[in-house]
Amino acid sequence: MTTLPSTLLLDWKRIFKWGPICAAALLFVSLVGMPIKLDPKSIISPLLSLGYVSLFWLPLIFGYIASSRVVLEGVETSKPGLSDLLTGVLTGAIGGAGLTLLMLGIENFDIRDPLINWSPQLLEVLAFGARDLNSAVWIGIGGALGLVGAALNVIPESLRRVVSYGSFTVLAVAIFEPALDDMSEGFRLEWLIELIFQKRGGLKLWPAIILASLIGLISVISKGKVKKAVAQYREQEGSQKKQTSYVLFGIVAVLGIVLPIFMGTYVNSLLANVGIFLLLALGLNIVVGLAGILDLGYVAFFAVGAYTTAVFTSELSPFFAPGMTWALSLVFVVILAALTGLIIGAPVIRMRGDYLAIVTLGFGEIIRLLFLSDFLKPYFGGAQGILGIPGIDLGFVYISGTDTRGIFYLVLFFCALAVYVSWRLQASRLGRSWMAIREDEQVAEAMGINTVNSKLMAFVVGAVLASFAGAIMAARVGSVFPNSFMILISIVILVVVIVGGMGSIPGVFVGAFVLIGILGGPKQPGLLQEFGSLKLLVYGMLLVYMMLQRPEGLVPSARRTQELHQEEFLQDSWLKGTDAEDEEQPVEGEEAQI
Amino acid sequence: MSTETSNSESTDPSALLEFRQVNTHYGAVHILKDVDLAIYPGELVCLLGGNASGKTTTLKTLLGMVTPTSGDVVLDGEVVNNQPTSYRVANGVTMVPENRRLFKRLTVKENLMLGAYLRNDRDGINEDIEYVYDLFPRVKERLSQKAGTLSGGEQQMVAIGRALMSRPKVLLMDEPSMGLAPALVQQNFELIEKINNEGMAIFMVEQNANMALSIADRGWVLLTGRVILDDTAEALRANEDLQKAYLGGGSGE
Secondary structure, X not given: OOOOOHHHOOOHHHHHHHHHHHHHHHHHHHHHOHHHHHOOOEEEOOOEEHHXXXXXXXXXXXXXXXXXXXOOOOOOOOOOOHHHHHHHHHHHHHHHHHHHHHHHHHHHOOOOOOOOOOOHHHHHHHOOOOOXXXXXXXXXXXXXXHHHHHHHHHOOHHHHHHXXXXXXXXXXHHHXXXXXXXXXXXXXXXXXXXXXXXXXXXXXXXXXXXXXXXHHHHHHHOOOHHHHHHHHXXXXXXXXXHHHHHHHHHHHHHHHHHHHHHOOHHHHHHHHHHHHHHHHHHHHHHHHHHOOOOOOOOHHHHHHHHHHHHHHHOOOOOOOOOOOOHHHHHHHHHHHHHHHHHHHHHHHOOOOHHHHHHHHHHHHHHHHHHHHOOXXXXXXXXXXXXXXXXXXXXXOOEEOOOOHHHHHHHHHHHHHHHHHHHHHHHHOHHHHHHHHHHHOXXXXXXXXXXXXXXHHHHHHHHXXXXXXXXXXXXXXXXXXXXXXXXXHHHHHHHHHHHHHOOOOHHHHHHHHHHHHHHHEOOOOEOOOHHHOOHHHHHHHHHHHHHHXXXXXXXXXXXXXXXXXXXXXXHHHHHHHOOOOOOOOOOOOOOOOOO | OOOOOHHHHOOOOOOOEEEEEEEOXXXXXXXXXOEEEEEOOOOEEEEEEOOOOOHHHHHHHHHOOOOOOEEEEEEOOEEOOOOOHXXXXXXXXXXXXXXXXXXXXXXXXXXXXXXXXXXXXXHHHHHHHHHHHHHOHHHHHOOOOEHHHOOHHHHHHHHHHHHHOOOOOEEEEEOOOOOOOHHHHHHHHHHHHHHHHOOOEEEEEEOOHHHHHHHOOEEEXXXXXXXXXXXXXXXXXXXXXXXXXXXXXXXXX
16 A cells, blocks of 8 residues: 655644634624625625625635644745645535535524524525525535635745735725715716626626736736835935825825815715714824723713704704804813813723723713713703704805715814824823823823823813814714714724724724724714624624734834734844844843842 | 920931931821931932831832821922922932833833923933933933833833933932842942942932942831831941841851
């Protein structure tokens, strides 16, 4: 008998680890209802819908993971080859077998009572609409996708770039379809949209292929150039960096002002949503990211801003209705938000860490319950809220709540203000005191920093920024209700800040666009409105993933990256032997104690 | 018996920093009991004592993080009992905290600048930062590095540099040898001596009594919140009781 060639020795341990995990993930996704809910969103019409993407990507990823190896420097690893491909195939097939079992299960048992998605509908989606599809097909599909995943490890890097960039582009273009559709009118590009998209939604097949190959090609040509440009920008110093920053800022500003003119109602209102959350997130970023105060009740200030605007501008305000213009009421919004910041902050600020987080959580709810209460009903209308809030009268221009473009410009202005304030504060004396407090509060105090005042200031600045968002929201919607200010909003804003990167202004931008723009806010639909209630699940998964893999956020501030990956950094430098200078003892520990 | 009150007994106009009959409590627990201390310009004094003898409380009271229940804290002739930490730092007291406690994620330069947080005189700050560079040339090489990535000895230099940036009259040091490797402890005490030789008054709290007394001018010994010995370093080293209690059974010189 001949033994198998060594290249065909399979790592069964990995296969039996990742295969079942893949199957479990597939079952979870199916039973949560993703394939059914996301099926209407077509990616490549009529071949592929987002529902199937939610299934297909799992065997692919797990095939990739199972077949990728740890490359150690200086240790000979065998060349990737047939055994890796087989590993991928088997992993994917085990995953697919999970779905096969699920289909058989749905056919034969009925446990729809606890699992509402254990339904014929799911069966139909899994059977690709065909009635008598053999459920074993999924083993094949899983295996094929696992093969593709594993192949990504085997093929040369440039090809991998082409494939990944190409497919991500197709996915992105399909996701952005409603926005592109909306913008095409302004740019007179309806013909292009008609050319690449089906009427019922989804890319047409050939344009998708052409698009993917085009982007793949560009990705190969531009390889490394983007990274280089970024690195170059980072390395610039002093006046040169300032200059580049101004140019970049100028481009963004011009785009921000000019683009909305070409955008339709849909994109403008989507961006206004993003903007309102961005404004909130920028405010919270000052509190959490700069001063290190974990405020879980941030929505309170949003509510105060909205209610102040409602009381001062609406003719229908139950107790006190001066009917001011929005611009004038903004003065009171700022004053009252700052006051609320002080009132909530004063007792809270002396606490630290977890205690502070819990108390702020409580205050956030207290504010909402106060607005909801019967006790204050004569003043704030209780559950009925305050209606009839007029549009935004700035004196020289009137923006009605339904004028999405006007609202967007307004949001843009306040976001720019918030960015400017955060940016200036970061470099200021106050900003330095926040950094010191975040690092070590006791020592900061010993340096002579008045920690209570500094932290209160962070609270107040954050409160004022959030109140702006509230004021805009109130005028935009035309009414305020206590239940628009649920704790969930605080959580979502915090997730935006964390996913984006705490303490990083560009990070907050990316976080807001990805989470609010694509997935949608707590009540506001995003580009992927099919996600509906699933978006909270996605938020949660994203948060867990980020904490495990990239705790510094999508676009981290340089400071956080270094801190969180310091161990890796030190190990690397040790391996490369570049850190020979530091021979002294490590700092921690108490060896010298007598 | 003299008719003078205990207050005026210890009054000394030339003292930089003084405790007059200070008592402190944490809740119902009586920590410092009628403590009298005085630190004079240019002196290096150390406060010795075992665990829970009130050493750190003494420092916190000097710095204003703990308020005495009775007695006075006097800074440069002024009673500062009710002044906050920031006032005392601005008027010449700074602490180098136990275990250095740098702002690890901030750069060395930022750490130094935070030491000068309360100052507005740009020229003076620049002057002092040059002084710190002169004192610790190695710190200058590391300016843009994160403080947490420095070695133990370098961190100690930055911690002292940070304290010096507030241009103090008295430098308080909480357990400077804590958590340092033996070789570094020696180096550290040499540093302290060097700064003292430049004219800085230093008040050092230390468990490593042998080392501390070898460079100090005077010392106090604290036992459960009471000063039980107050003498020159020389005399303290010769004291047999202290030898037994702290200095390892008189095995020394």
